[in-house]
Amino acid sequence: MSETPKTTSKIEIRGLRKSFGSNEVLKNINLDVAKGGVVALIGPSGSGKSTLLRCINLLVVPDGGSVRVGDTRFAFGEGTKLPDVKTLAGFRATTGMVFQHFNLFPHMTTLQNVMEGPVTVRRMARADAEKLAREQLAKVGLAEKADQYPATLSGGQKQRVAIARALAMEPDVMLFDEATSALDPELVGEVLSVMQRLASEGMTMVIVTHEIAFAREVADRLIFMRDGVVVEEGPARQVIDNPQEAATRAFLSHFHRTGALPPANTVS
Amino acid sequence: MYQWDFGILWSYRWLFLNGLGVTVGFTVVIVVCGLLFGLLGAFGSLSRFKAIRLAALAFIEAFRCTPILVQLIWFYYALPILAGVEMTPITASALALSLYGGSFYSEIIRGGIVSIDSGQSEAGAALGMTPIQTMRRIVLPQAIKRMIPALMNQSIIQFKNTSLVSVLAVPDLVYQSQVAAHDSYRPLETYTAVAVAYAAILIPLTIIVRRGEKRLAVSE
Numbered sequence: 001m002s003e004t005p006k007t008t009s010k011i012e013i014r015g016l017r018k019s020f021g022s023n024e025v026l027k028n029i030n031l032d033v034a035k036g037g038v039v040a041l042i043g044p045s046g047s048g049k050s051t052l053l054r055c056i057n058l059l060v061v062p063d064g065g066s067v068r069v070g071d072t073r074f075a076f077g078e079g080t081k082l083p084d085v086k087t088l089a090g091f092r093a094t095t096g097m098v099f100q101h102f103n104l105f106p107h108m109t110t111l112q113n114v115m116e117g118p119v120t121v122r123r124m125a126r127a128d129a130e131k132l133a134r135e136q137l138a139k140v141g142l143a144e145k146a147d148q149y150p151a152t153l154s155g156g157q158k159q160r161v162a163i164a165r166a167l168a169m170e171p172d173v174m175l176f177d178e179a180t181s182a183l184d185p186e187l188v189g190e191v192l193s194v195m196q197r198l199a200s201e202g203m204t205m206v207i208v209t210h211e212i213a214f215a216r217e218v219a220d221r222l223i224f225m226r227d228g229v230v231v232e233e234g235p236a237r238q239v240i241d242n243p244q245e246a247a248t249r250a251f252l253s254h255f256h257r258t259g260a261l262p263p264a265n266t267v268s
Numbered sequence: 269m270y271q272w273d274f275g276i277l278w279s280y281r282w283l284f285l286n287g288l289g290v291t292v293g294f295t296v297v298i299v300v301c302g303l304l305f306g307l308l309g310a311f312g313s314l315s316r317f318k319a320i321r322l323a324a325l326a327f328i329e330a331f332r333c334t335p336i337l338v339q340l341i342w343f344y345y346a347l348p349i350l351a352g353v354e355m356t357p358i359t360a361s362a363l364a365l366s367l368y369g370g371s372f373y374s375e376i377i378r379g380g381i382v383s384i385d386s387g388q389s390e391a392g393a394a395l396g397m398t399p400i401q402t403m404r405r406i407v408l409p410q411a412i413k414r415m416i417p418a419l420m421n422q423s424i425i426q427f428k429n430t431s432l433v434s435v436l437a438v439p440d441l442v443y444q445s446q447v448a449a450h451d452s453y454r455p456l457e458t459y460t461a462v463a464v465a466y467a468a469i470l471i472p473l474t475i476i477v478r479r480g481e482k483r484l485a486v487s488e
Contacts, residue, residue, distance in 0.1 A: 093396025
């Protein structure tokens with residue numbers, strides 16, 4: 001299914017299967033993401049795109065197939081042993097993830113949220129971690145919010161903190177799970193612009209999104225999923241402007257596919 | 269009309285103070301041990317392993333669903349006969365009260381932990397934390413805040429439950445006041461004074477905890 005040349009793919013997924021009970025959510029998924037590549041996953045809800053994303057950092061453990069990120073590869077299925085908690089944790093530390101509902105730690109300040117990974121997981125000295133965290137907060141434009149608690153921030157600000165928190169682990173890849181779906185329309189732009197800058201800096205990214213215009217602009221590849229299978233895949237602009245499959249066409253007809261990205265500070 | 273005479277109690281003051289000391293000391297022991305049993309019960313009932321979950325559940329329901337007075341008597345009189353385990357009245361009642369309290373603490377702690385949104389553990393896991401790190405750094409600090417009112421409530425009940433150890437002749441405040449009441453023929457005064465003593469200790473405590481709760485709530 002994948003035609004990506006096998007040069008230096010950062011993420012490689014082969015024959016991935018996952019069921020929840022009798023519900024088969026992923027059916028033999030193959031996916032390659034080149035180093036520095038940005039892949040957008042789109043599809044109707046229930047298509048399996050979020051599950052696929054969660055299989056990349058093993059927040060969801062697949063039933064079969066294999067997942068490789070960088071040099072670490074895990075195989076699943078009959079006869080394979082599940083990785084132990086330490087191995088899993090070490091693997092997840094190299095992949096950053098941003099959630100639809102932010103999942104910031106409410107009992108910590110913004111700065112503490114961003115420091116938590118470096119201090120607890122990477123065992124970094126507090127002073128170094130604080131310096132790193134302040135840099136990441138500055139990068140998402142929230143340096144002055146360092147000492148506030150998440151409850152005092154807007155949705156867009158929360159999501160930018162969540163991105164800073166993931167980036168503080170200095171991950172190889174970033175996974176975005178509908179990062180703007182829970183935001184008020186006027187706050188979407190500020191998060192997308194952070195993501196866009198990240199992509200332009202060469203971060204390898206997999207983005208589950210409903211922002212088709214953003215995917216067209218920022219992603220170099222696009223994958224359309226439905227009912228647990230990849231229906232169509234290709235260069236983002238080509239798939240969005242000229243979908244080959246009827247299902248892709250039907251799905252995309254619900255969206256404005258082109259036009260400017262929502263600007264960072266005005267109502268869209 | 270009954271003629272109250274609290275003055276007569278003054279001559280028993282050392283007996284009362286002695287009993288009060290035993291009651292307070294006993295409460296400290298059974299609250300601390302009860303919380304330890306509660307932690308074990310809570311984590312046991314959240315374990316990935318079914319055998320551990322079932323064992324924790326058996327412990328919780330055995331002690332939660334039987335009366336504490338029966339447990340006290342059972343620990344002191346039945347265990348020596350059935351299991352050959354001899355215990356002093358103090359050990360038997362400390363153990364029974366700790367386990368009894370522990371079964372309720374278990375449910376409070378478990379409830380607090382599961383009330384934290386699963387997205388919090390997911391975010392911890394995604395950062396590369398182990399389940400233990402996620403529990404310690406992310407889930408427990410938030411869960412404890414929610415548990416405190418219920419834990420306090422249960423500890424107040426535990427404090428008052430210590431009055432039952434008098435049935436095993438442990439010389440707590442109630443036991444000593446029985447002695448005083450029989451000696452002075454003044455049960456009304458004696459037990460009124462006992463009630464006042466319990467309240468005098470608990471009411472300031474509840475005020476302190478309420479203040480603490482308010483301070484904790486601010487940081488959220």
